[in-house]
Amino acid sequence: MNLSELKKRRRQLMASMGEGGIAILPAAQEHIRNRDVYHDYRQDSDFLYLTGFEEPESVAVLVPGRPQGEYILFCRERNPEKETWDGLRAGQEGAVERYGADDAFPITDIDDILPGLMENRERVYYTMGRNPAFDKHMMDWLNRVRSSARKGVRAPGEFIDLDHQLHEYRLFKSRSEVSAMRRAAKVSAAAHKRAMAACQPGMNEFEIEAELLYEFRRNGMTTAYPSIVGGGRNGCILHYIDNRDALRDGDLLLIDAGAENQGYASDITRTFPVNGEFSPAQREVYEIVLEAQLAAIEKTLAGNHWDDPHQAALRVLVRGLIDLGLLKGSVQSVLESGEYRRFYMHRTGHWLGMDVHDVGDYKVDEDWRLLEAGMVTTVEPGLYITAADDIPERFHNIGIRIEDDVLVTKEGYDVLSKDAPKDIDTIESLVGSGV
Numbered sequence: 030m031n032l033s034e035l036k037k038r039r040r041q042l043m044a045s046m047g048e049g050g051i052a053i054l055p056a057a058q059e060h061i062r063n064r065d066v067y068h069d070y071r072q073d074s075d076f077l078y079l080t081g082f083e084e085p086e087s088v089a090v091l092v093p094g095r096p097q098g099e100y101i102l103f104c105r106e107r108n109p110e111k112e113t114w115d116g117l118r119a120g121q122e123g124a125v126e127r128y129g130a131d132d133a134f135p136i137t138d139i140d141d142i143l144p145g146l147m148e149n150r151e152r153v154y155y156t157m158g159r160n161p162a163f164d165k166h167m168m169d170w171l172n173r174v175r176s177s178a179r180k181g182v183r184a185p186g187e188f189i190d191l192d193h194q195l196h197e198y199r200l201f202k203s204r205s206e207v208s209a210m211r212r213a214a215k216v217s218a219a220a221h222k223r224a225m226a227a228c229q230p231g232m233n234e235f236e237i238e239a240e241l242l243y244e245f246r247r248n249g250m251t252t253a254y255p256s257i258v259g260g261g262r263n264g265c266i267l268h269y270i271d272n273r274d275a276l277r278d279g280d281l282l283l284i285d286a287g288a289e290n291q292g293y294a295s296d297i298t299r300t301f302p303v304n305g306e307f308s309p310a311q312r313e314v315y316e317i318v319l320e321a322q323l324a325a326i327e328k329t330l331a332g333n334h335w336d337d338p339h340q341a342a343l344r345v346l347v348r349g350l351i352d353l354g355l356l357k358g359s360v361q362s363v364l365e366s367g368e369y370r371r372f373y374m375h376r377t378g379h380w381l382g383m384d385v386h387d388v389g390d391y392k393v394d395e396d397w398r399l400l401e402a403g404m405v406t407t408v409e410p411g412l413y414i415t416a417a418d419d420i421p422e423r424f425h426n427i428g429i430r431i432e433d434d435v436l437v438t439k440e441g442y443d444v445l446s447k448d449a450p451k452d453i454d455t456i457e458s459l460v461g462s463g464v
């Protein structure tokens with residue numbers, strides 16, 4: 030993200046905090062995978078949103094009205110030996126010159142400096158409970174300020190959760206955020222097409238996962254979340270990520286995979302027949318899910334309630350389940366009894382942004398909030414019919430989900446992931462055509 034946009038975000042937050050406030054945000058912690066190997070490092074989204082700084086062991090501090098500078102970044106010092114092993118660091122000079130910090134200090138000096146920044150501030154904006162080790166540091170620093178009360182220093186009396194205001198900002202995507210998300214969705218769509226083209230009966234799920242990764246990585250992106258590549262029965266397991274079964278002729282393959290571009294996620298699901306041809310039963314169920322998805326997208330409009338797309342999808346799915354003979358009764362009675370949950374047990378969407386299940390409230394007071402331009406949500410109805418004695422065999426182990434990323438605009442909606450095919454004819458001609 031460019032420096033001026035990052036600065037605008039900090040300004041916006043500081044304006045809402047007022048002059049008596051101080052905001053403190055730690056970078057994400059590093060986590061050991063095994064012995065001296067670490068999990069891939071991913072910066073905390075709130076931290077990244079305000080700083081663009083991707084190094085661990087950093088702390089951002091915003092002090093509105095501080096004459097010597099309002100944005101202070103604590104980060105690791107340059108260290109030629111460590112950098113030889115682990116890569117270059119920005120250092121304090123880089124933090125100021127390349128990341129726009131007004132002031133930067135070594136992270137090792139934070140105990141000496143941070144209490145001074147808290148002096149005479151009334152309110153501390155900090156999200157408690159996410160990082161217990163850092164919570165404890167906060168208490169130590171606060172007590173340090175309190176203990177200097179004799180010198181006429183006032184300690185902050187109020188702790189305010191930083192999440193709420195910040196997440197409200199993050200819910201509305203700027204022009205540059207939308208373009209980062211559109212790029213992520215385009216690359217993800219190309220990955221889904223590549224997976225379809227590569228698929229042949231007898232291949233393994235992990236081979237298809239490799240095709241997805243290939244497309245992400247050759248575009249400089251990573252996965253936004255572990256890819257779900259589930260054939261047949263595995264397609265009915267919502268968070269299936271083992272991806273190590275053989276793909277069988279006659280089964281469906283459900284792929285839920287999205288790339289992350291510059292900290293922004295995409296989230297796309299497609300379902301297609303392993304052998305390139307939907308069976309009549311698979312086609313019937315697929316057409317219901319697709320109709321439900323299109324109905325939900327049509328409701329993803331500014332001024333509608335957050336829940337409207339879900340309700341639209343639900344009605345189509347329930348009607349379809351009754352028509353297939355899998356449920357009995359009227360649409361209304363099935364909606365009321367909740368019996369559909371056997372086949373559709375999740376909601377139709379979630380906010381999408383820096384986090385794949387992005388931040389932002391879904392309700393305001395007690396009511397579903399209204400959709401507004403600049404929000405991005407997924408639209409992802411599905412049907413999952415696991416084998417059971419009371420289900421006709423032709424429907425056994427049909428798991429279908431279709432998921433797109435939808436931007437609410439002033440005029441309507443914009444499907445960011447529209448390059449990923451979902452109509453039956455295009456899918457059947459693409460599957461198995463070769464990469």
Ligand SMILES: [Mn+2]
Pocket residue numbers: 296379407409432
């Ligand atoms: Mn999703």
